[in-house]
Amino acid sequence: MDLNMRRLxxxxxxxxxxxxxxxxxxxxxxxxxxxxxxxxxxxxxQNHDLPGASRLLDEAGRRFPxxxxxxxxxxxxxxxxxxxxxAEVSFxxxxxxxxxxxxxxxxxxxxxxxxxxxxPQALQKALNxxxxxxxxxxxxxEANYQSAVLLMQKGAYRESLNxxxxxxxxxxxxxxxxxxxxxxxxxxxxxxLADASAARLLANPEFSLADARQMVQGLEAGKRDDLIVSIxxxxxxxxxxxxxDLRTLSTAAERAGKLPEARAxxxxxxxxxxxxxxxxxxxxxxxxxxxxxxxxxxxLAHARDLEPSNAGVxxxxxxxxxxxxxxxxxxxxxxxxxxxxxxxxxxxYAMGAASAFRHDPAxxxxxFEKYIxxxxxxxxxxxxxxxxxxxxxxxxxxIPWLVQATKTSQTSTTAHYYLGAIALQERRLDxxxxxxxxxxxxxPNYSDALAELGNYYFIQKDYPQSGKTLEQALKxxxxxxxxxxxxxxxxxxxxxxxxxxxxxxxxxxxxxxxQKAQEFLRMVEVRPLENx
Numbered sequence: 430m431d432l433n434m435r436r437l438x439x440x441x442x443x444x445x446x447x448x449x450x451x452x453x454x455x456x457x458x459x460x461x462x463x464x465x466x467x468x469x470x471x472x473x474x475q476n477h478d479l480p481g482a483s484r485l486l487d488e489a490g491r492r493f494p495x496x497x498x499x500x501x502x503x504x505x506x507x508x509x510x511x512x513x514x515x516a517e518v519s520f521x522x523x524x525x526x527x528x529x530x531x532x533x534x535x536x537x538x539x540x541x542x543x544x545x546x547x548x549p550q551a552l553q554k555a556l557n558x559x560x561x562x563x564x565x566x567x568x569x570x571e572a573n574y575q576s577a578v579l580l581m582q583k584g585a586y587r588e589s590l591n592x593x594x595x596x597x598x599x600x601x602x603x604x605x606x607x608x609x610x611x612x613x614x615x616x617x618x619x620x621x622l623a624d625a626s627a628a629r630l631l632a633n634p635e636f637s638l639a640d641a642r643q644m645v646q647g648l649e650a651g652k653r654d655d656l657i658v659s660i661x662x663x664x665x666x667x668x669x670x671x672x673x674d675l676r677t678l679s680t681a682a683e684r685a686g687k688l689p690e691a692r693a694x695x696x697x698x699x700x701x702x703x704x705x706x707x708x709x710x711x712x713x714x715x716x717x718x719x720x721x722x723x724x725x726x727x728x729l730a731h732a733r734d735l736e737p738s739n740a741g742v743x744x745x746x747x748x749x750x751x752x753x754x755x756x757x758x759x760x761x762x763x764x765x766x767x768x769x770x771x772x773x774x775x776x777x778y779a780m781g782a783a784s785a786f787r788h789d790p791a792x793x794x795x796x797f798e799k800y801i802x803x804x805x806x807x808x809x810x811x812x813x814x815x816x817x818x819x820x821x822x823x824x825x826x827x828i829p830w831l832v833q834a835t836k837t838s839q840t841s842t843t844a845h846y847y848l849g850a851i852a853l854q855e856r857r858l859d860x861x862x863x864x865x866x867x868x869x870x871x872x873p874n875y876s877d878a879l880a881e882l883g884n885y886y887f888i889q890k891d892y893p894q895s896g897k898t899l900e901q902a903l904k905x906x907x908x909x910x911x912x913x914x915x916x917x918x919x920x921x922x923x924x925x926x927x928x929x930x931x932x933x934x935x936x937x938x939x940x941x942x943x944q945k946a947q948e949f950l951r952m953v954e955v956r957p958l959e960n961x
Contacts (some may be wrong), residue, residue: 461643470729472504474509481933482506497526501533504540513544524561535571542872552579558889568595571598577609581647604633608640614789615656622646631663638664638674645677657681674699679711689720706732706739713745722752741767744776747783759783767796774803781813790820822928824851835867842871846878853885861885876905880912887915892923910938 433484469897473482504519523533559576577592611626651952661678661684682691715727747762760783766776781796815830834844849864868878879902886895902912
């Protein structure tokens with residue numbers, strides 16, 4: 430984990446030198462000769478002569494085996510040679526021998542921060558180390574700042590703010606401190622303070638990408654994607670964003686609903702040499718949200734070329750085909766997805782839904798049966814299977830599944846509609862009215878149910894009520910094909926003067942819309958399709 434220590438971090442050698450002399454003079458009153466030897470060791474470290482420093486440290490250690498300052502210096506040499514364990518042991522010995530040896534504590538904390546990637550416990554150990562310093566030196570600037578960063582990363586935002594509040598006032602306008610505060614404010618729901626801090630950061634020429642990256646976790650926790658966008662877009666005006674920064678900006682812009690910015694940034698990310706199926710899927714998702722379905726298909730076609738065996742790509746391609754009413758193409762894509770991932774529930778559902786409107790709707794049945802097997806507790810599978818049987822005119826098999834679907838609020842309205850439509854076809858008129866009215870009780874604007882209820886009144890020869898109900902359905906959905914057809918039948922039966930106009934209207938709708946496509950799109954509104 431990248432911790433920002435550019436301005437608060439002291440030189441390791443200078444900090445250690447101060448710590449050593451404080452411990453020596455106050456604790457053991459070292460003679461001049463050992464002090465001169467220690468100065469020589471420090472000089473060797475500054476000159477990067479670590480082997481020479483190690484030799485003198487071994488000699489000093491034999492002469493002064495209990496000296497905490499020597500262990501502190503030994504820890505520096507070990508750290509600079511990449512010996513993480515050796516450095517940890519030496520710094521720990523130093524603070525054990527001198528429990529208030531601040532320099533050694535701070536060096537131990539820095540060691541842990543720099544090794545967070547190799548030691549999963551390092552960052553917690555760093556926080557524990559800084560907490561020890563603060564027990565006896567509560568205003569220590571470095572311990573307060575670094576512990577504030579660590580607490581922010583642990584999600585302890587209010588405690589992090591408390592640590593920042595202990596910093597000297599002169600440091601509280603430092604962009605490093607202000608960045609952490611802004612993230613803490615955002616995550617704590619203090620929106621005005623977060624906004625004010627972000628504005629001050631963007632106005633500060635010393636505010637850097639390193640500071641901004643450190644803020645992302647807290648801003649995401651506070652759902653402040655708008656601030657992530659403004660901060661990274663602002664920094665982009667003065668410096669070049671890395672690929673990771675572009676991805677952060679694009680993701681936040683998409684979540685914030687800034688789709689043009691998200692797409693442009695992600696395009697820039699891809700042009701940096703980051704072309705991948707994942708990036709193409711993200712572009713396709715954004716283009717789809719922009720209603721640029723052709724553009725979305727373009728990205729997906731490229732992704733499909735890159736990974737022809739990626740079932741998710743074929744599935745997503747099918748979804749966008751649905752957006753364009755390309756039902757046959759959608760089914761082909763879903764079929765490929767199921768072939769590649771036969772145990773994926775959503776792929777089976779999509780394949781079933783697409784198959785339900787072919788010449789033989791019974792083709793959908795095995796896919797919905799597989800879906801129910803994979804997700805037995807999802808009532809939408811039962812509704813879909815019942816609807817597939819209905820379209821295949823296998824009413825005896827449809828009814829039990831639809832009855833089950835009526836028992837769950839999520840699917841009951843549509844299930845009652847289908848049961849009502851079946852009852853009409855079987856001339857069980859009382860049952861038809863009961864089922865259709867049950868659907869309309871939940872959703873009075875359910876145009877499908879209104880159309881079938883209008884047909885019910887027509888069959889009952891209640892022509893005024895039939896016309897009234899069908900007109901209500903068409904007021905909700907003027908292009909509803911079945912409602913227009915039933916109204917045409919009513920006008921023919923009653924010799925209504927609007928018969929010719931309604932005939933032209935119905936003919937137009939048949940040319941403009943494919944009934945199967947429209948019915949399919951209505952059906953997939955209840956599909957449990959997963960985000961690609």
